[in-house]
Amino acid sequence: MTTATPTVGAGVQATAKKTTRAGRVRKRLNSRTATLVSIILALLWTVPTFGLFISSFRPENQIKTTGWWTFFTDPQFTFENYQEVLFSSSSSSGQLASYFINSLAITIPSVLFPTAFAALAAYALAWINFKGRDWLYIAIFALQIVPLQMALVPLLKFFSTGVTVAGVQVLPAWDLVDEQKFAQVWFAHTCFALPFAVYLLHNFIAQLPGDLMEAARVDGATHPKIFRTIVLPLITPALAAFGIFQFLWVWNDLLVALIFAGGTSDTAPLTVRLAEMAGTRGNEWQRLTAGAFVSIVVPLIVFLSLQRFFVRGLLAGSVKG
Amino acid sequence: MAFARSRQALAIAGVLGLALGVTACGTGNDKKSSSKASSPECAPYEKYQGHDGKKVTIYSSIRDIEADRLAQSWKQFEDCTGIKIDHEGSGEFEAQLGVRVDGGNAPDLAFIPQPGLLKRFADAGKLKPAGADTKAMAEQNYSPDWLKYSTVDGKFYGAPLGSNVKSFVWYSPKTFKEKGWQVPQTWDDLIKLSDQIAASGTKPWCAGIESGDATGWPATDWIEDLMLRTAGPEVYDQWTTHGIPFNDPKVADAVNKAGTILKNDKYVNGGFGGVKSIATTSFQEAGTPITTGKCALHRQASFYANQWPQGTKVAEDGDVFAFYFPAVDPAKGKPVLGGGEFVTAFADRPEVQAVQTYLASGEYANSRAKIGDWVSANKKLDLNNVPNPVDKLSVQILQDPKTVFRFDGSDLMPAAVGAGTFWKGMVDWINGKDTTTVLNGIESSWK
Amino acid sequence: MEFDFAEEQPKFLMLMYGLIAFVAVVGGLLLLLDVVPAWFARRREAQLVAASAGGAPPPRRRKPREGLFALFFLLxxxxxxxxxxxxxxxxxxxxxxxxxxxxxxxxLRNYGWMFSEPSIVRVLTNTLIWVLLVPLVATAFGLIYAVLVDRARLESLAKSLIFLPMAISFVGATIIWKFVYAFRGEEQEQIGLLNQIVVSLGGEPKQWLLDSPLNTFLLIVIMIWIQAGFAMVVLSAAIKAIPADIVEAARLDGVTPWQMFWRITMPSIRPALIVVVVTISIATLKVFDIVRTATNGNYDTSVIANEMYNQAFRYGEPGQGSALAVFLFILVTPIVIYQIRNLRKQREG
Incomplete structure (x- = not known):
């Protein structure tokens, strides 16, 4: 690449200034057609979701016999589907609120751990000189392909029986009960997220200007200090970007939670409950529609409120590379 | 240095562990011990006592309302013995049980609905043979026909729990009465009735085999029922154990016979469309057109009683009811196809065996039956405790000594066939593939 | 059953322990790396002082310390x-x-089985179709949209709408699309949008998910629908990062928008494009939930991850399931090799 792209090291402020100037230039290029086409495409993209959304407010027999578009000619409106999903539940499976709390308790640490570990690892792979670091990076990158389904059994064995080498118990079994099982889920999600996290953050950290690091080294700063005072502030957007991805992935995950936390209201996340609700009675569109929207709400709020970081985060990382 | 570093790593790992340890103390069990143990209503549970405060975990495919009923059915047992039963039901049961067992995290008890799966765990040495008490209780309450399905290499692994009868055709007694249709007693009558209904402008049959990741199973039930009827129980047993190949002409006959209904555009698929719509109609929805008069007949198991829309009266004189899927040659006896789940153990702690024995008892069967929507082959089950008329009919059939009972064949076959190529093969068959190609494909997958 | 907040308390406690553990582990590691080298530095200084007092040359060792730091960062x-x-x-x-x-x-018997069983060969072909189509179409759409939206008003609204499917789980997204593909008999009113369109154009309703190979493409549409948002967000960010001076200079030179796209935009966003294609490709290779929810692999739509799961966990054939997984490892090799070349170039440049 030969174009003189600005480096992130020039500072966030400088970048911001440049974008606004770029923005001004582009404003002039604004075209009505572009606006029209992009809005139409966006609306088309949203039609399937919108249809489900409308359906979630329609009575059961209406959903099953007529298309959602008839809502506009024959509006029949009900909250019953949401009522059913949110408040009615069998006594053995508990309240939806419990599952909601489980989802939170599972998701927050499962986002924090891999983000921090991957940031440290990506820094080492990008800026510390040691033998074989490129191969290590490639190996971690390639691990992305290991399907997590194949990791379930060995990982579960690791938790439930510990590690035994040649008959000697090296690590004990975890023996967790009830809500302690969250720790297993955090652990599992951290494992599965790390390859992508390292890949994404390495892409970003490797772009930071070398002069900046060199200057710090000359001043006698150690790697931990450079990481904390120089790198960390610059990569916050990238961290936020990965954080959102990981959040969406963990929040929407079913399989990992089912295996490592179990399916009871003590530990299972929202997705498990919604899957069971839909699963026991098959094509219950009315429950599915409302349930789907209940589960979308949180990720949507998170995405919309962090969108700004997200865009900036991926931006700088992929400018040059 | 190296030593210090690895200590550090251990300490880091320990932080997590420590945090967990603290929680364990914070939420320690302060469950009250059973105070009712000596009260008179606990008398039947005396032999299971002595395990106060112990916990038994159960894993099954039973969820939602059905799971509530389960919990209710053993509530008194829990109160009287102090054993806490932790039940977890999952739609992923069949796949997840294997993951948990291989991962060293097996439940104490599992309700396994497939003898084939049971055999796999038994062969792998994962299952514990049932204790002497459980075995005695099971032999007392269940016919040998049933117990042979949970016996592998002479070792007995557990008694059946719930059962169901699959050889049923659902219909609307009300409509039948209005139109003057008669409940058929033979296969030929059934076909005549179908023609009669078709002539009246209604498609007689409705069917649906979509069932999430188990799509195809309702069609395999059709084939099994017809194998029992056209080839007889002995050939049926050869078929399920691969004594005859899957593409044997006898199997092809049965499949084609099913095809005279399922692949006949004049007969199906009332309320949904043509033959192919069977593949995408969910089994739960499949019978509902009977209530709106868009179809008249629906072959499905006794448990379909739970699938009717709210307010449908299930009774001999009600909106819907079921008749026995007639035999081709009634002179050869009444073959009945059915299924059920077996209470198997992955642990042999005394409290686990106590629960396993209790679940095989007549007390349990009656306790569960009273709550409703449940059928069992348990001989001690009192018909008066079965509220639902279809369930009553099922229990009668199961307890009838003249009944020739056979377990659902696809559950007996290796999972790769019974829950794999057989299901998928039937989906392809409905979707237009011919019988020979489908059967050859299934045969080649059975190794 | 009343919702009892007190019963939920242990969960929050557990969450708190998790957060404490996080702070302890990450903070502890950084602190350790800060304190220990400082201590060594002090000791070396002392040695230095002592050595200079004794007249001996100061001990020098810097190289191994780099490796040590790396080890702790990566640990x-x-x-x-x-x-x-x-x-x-x-x-x-x-x-x-x-x-x-x-x-x-x-x-290698399990591998032999994989290539001789027609239904499995079909699974492999399907996966190939997926991995060729999804990254290509999703990225192309994302790119075109990113260019378009860059000049449009209501930009953030439009972008949010396109990105929306990313926030929905794969299972949820598939349910949404099953609803679009839903079928009702000819004599009935359609409830699926696609069939409604077909019917209103005078056609006959179809069971979309039954006919191979059309059904595989319809499932691919779902994946594209989800991933295009990701591609669009990343590429749009990259486009915005192109320095205004370059754009302005090009405009002064009188280049057409077409030339602008190929000469300025494309080269500038190439790295972002690589990230997008690589990420989507790997996600597509592992696609599981969509096929499982929509058809469960019936009607010739199965892909490797589904078949692997079925073989290993449902049919009790872990050998065959594992062989499929290993084949997945092999499929990713081209991407890995490309990544190695990239890294080399980057190091040289």
Whole structure:
């Protein structure tokens, strides 16, 4: 690449200034057609979701016999589907609120751990000189392909029986009960997220200007200090970007939670409950529609409120590379 | 240095562990011990006592309302013995049980609905043979026909729990009465009735085999029922154990016979469309057109009683009811196809065996039956405790000594066939593939 | 059952322990790395002083310390990766060479099975179609949209709408699309949008998910629908990062928008494009939930991850399931090689 792209090291402020100037230039290029086409495409993209959304407010027999578009000619409106999903539940499976709390308790640490570990690892792979670091990076990158389904059994064995080498118990079994099982889920999600996290953050950290690091080294700063005072502030957007991805992935995950936390209201996340609700009675569109929207709400709020970081985060990382 | 570093790593790992340890103390069990143990209503549970405060975990495919009923059915047992039963039901049961067992995290008890799966765990040495008490209780309450399905290499692994009868055709007694249709007693009558209904402008049959990741199973039930009827129980047993190949002409006959209904555009698929719509109609929805008069007949198991829309009266004189899927040659006896789940153990702690024995008892069967929507082959089950008329009919059939009972064949076959190529093969068959190609494909997958 | 908040307390406690553990581990590691070298530095200084007093040359060792730092930075990641992915990957490879009881070695028999069984060959072909189409179409759409939206008003609204499917789980997205593809008999009113359109154009309603190979493409549409948002967001960000001076200079030179796109935009966003294609490709290779929810692999729509799961966990054939997983490892090799070349170039440049 030969174009003189600005480096992130020039500072966030400088970048911001440049974008606004770029923005001004582009404003002039604004075209009505572009606006029209992009809005139409966006609306088309949203039609399937919108249809489900409308359906979630329609009575059961209406959903099953007529298309959602008839809502506009024959509006029949009900909250019953949401009522059913949110408040009615069998006594053995508990309240939806419990599952909601489980989802939170599972998701927050499962986002924090891999983000921090991957940031440290990506820094080492990008800026510390040691033998074989490129191969290590490639190996971690390639691990992305290991399907997590194949990791379930060995990982579960690791938790439930510990590690035994040649008959000697090296690590004990975890023996967790009830809500302690969250720790297993955090652990599992951290494992599965790390390859992508390292890949994404390495892409970003490797772009930071070398002069900046060199200057710090000359001043006698150690790697931990450079990481904390120089790198960390610059990569916050990238961290936020990965954080959102990981959040969406963990929040929407079913399989990992089912295996490592179990399916009871003590530990299972929202997705498990919604899957069971839909699963026991098959094509219950009315429950599915409302349930789907209940589960979308949180990720949507998170995405919309962090969108700004997200865009900036991926931006700088992929400018040059 | 190296030593210090690895200590550090251990300490880091320990932080997590420590945090967990603290929680364990914070939420320690302060469950009250059973105070009712000596009260008179606990008398039947005396032999299971002595395990106060112990916990038994159960894993099954039973969820939602059905799971509530389960919990209710053993509530008194829990109160009287102090054993806490932790039940977890999952739609992923069949796949997840294997993951948990291989991962060293097996439940104490599992309700396994497939003898084939049971055999796999038994062969792998994962299952514990049932204790002497459980075995005695099971032999007392269940016919040998049933117990042979949970016996592998002479070792007995557990008694059946719930059962169901699959050889049923659902219909609307009300409509039948209005139109003057008669409940058929033979296969030929059934076909005549179908023609009669078709002539009246209604498609007689409705069917649906979509069932999430188990799509195809309702069609395999059709084939099994017809194998029992056209080839007889002995050939049926050869078929399920691969004594005859899957593409044997006898199997092809049965499949084609099913095809005279399922692949006949004049007969199906009332309320949904043509033959192919069977593949995408969910089994739960499949019978509902009977209530709106868009179809008249629906072959499905006794448990379909739970699938009717709210307010449908299930009774001999009600909106819907079921008749026995007639035999081709009634002179050869009444073959009945059915299924059920077996209470198997992955642990042999005394409290686990106590629960396993209790679940095989007549007390349990009656306790569960009273709550409703449940059928069992348990001989001690009192018909008066079965509220639902279809369930009553099922229990009668199961307890009838003249009944020739056979377990659902696809559950007996290796999972790769019974829950794999057989299901998928039937989906392809409905979707237009011919019988020979489908059967050859299934045969080649059975190794 | 009343919702009892007190019963939920242990969960929050557990969450708190998790957060404490996080702070302790990450903070502890950084602190350790800060304090220990400082201590060594002090000791060396003391040695230096002592040495200079004694007249001996000061001891110099810098190289090994770099390696040590790297080790500590990488330690948590490596530990987790070894336990969670490396060991399972090795185990899978070993299992793929064994029979279904995982007791006897069978050599490459499971691989032979994979390529001789017509239904499995179909699965492999399907995966190939997926991995060729999804990254291509999703990225292309994302790119075109990113260019378009860059000049449009209501930009953030439009972008949010396109990105929306990313926030929905794969299962949820598939349910949404099953609703679009839903079928009702000819005599009935359609409830699926696609069939409604067909009917209103005078056609006959179709069971979309039954006919191969059309059904595979309809499932691919779902994946594209989800991933295009990701591609669009990343590429749009990259486009905005192109310095205004370059754009302005090009405009002064009088280049057409077409030339602008190929000469300025494309070269500038190439790295972002690579990230997008690589990420989507890997996600597509592993696609599982969509096929499972929509058809469960029936009607010739199965892909490797589904078949692997079914073989390993439902049919009790871990050997065959593992062989499929190993094939997945092999499929990713081209992407890995490309990544190595990229890294080399980057190091040289």
């Amino acid at each position: 948590p990641t490596l530990l987790f990766l070894i336990v969670g992915l490396v060991v399972p990957a090795i185990r899978t490879t070993v299992l793929s060479l064994m029979d279904k009881d995982s007791a006897n070695w069978v050599g």
